[in-house]
Amino acid sequence: MAGILPFCKPKSSGKHRGNTLCRHGHHKWVTDKERVFDTKRGQLVTRLCCKRCAAVKTKLL
Numbered sequence: 001m002a003g004i005l006p007f008c009k010p011k012s013s014g015k016h017r018g019n020t021l022c023r024h025g026h027h028k029w030v031t032d033k034e035r036v037f038d039t040k041r042g043q044l045v046t047r048l049c050c051k052r053c054a055a056v057k058t059k060l061l
C-alpha cells in the first residue's frame with residue numbers, strides 16, 4: 001500500500017511559513033521509495049515530495 005509518508009505531511013504551522021525557498025522553486029525534495037504508476041504517462045515514476053511544504057512531484061525513471 002502506498003500511503004503518505006510522514007515527511008510528506010507539513011507541520012501544522014502552515015504551508016506558507018518558512019518556505020521562502022519553496023516559493024522560489026527550491027524545494028527540499030526527498031524520494032518516496034514507493035514507485036507509483038503514472039497513468040497519464042503509462043509508466044512507473046518515482047515520487048518525490050518536499051520535506052518543507054509537502055509538495056509532490058513525480059520523476060520519470
Ligand SMILES: [Zn+2]
Binds near residue numbers: 050
Ligand atoms: Zn517545498
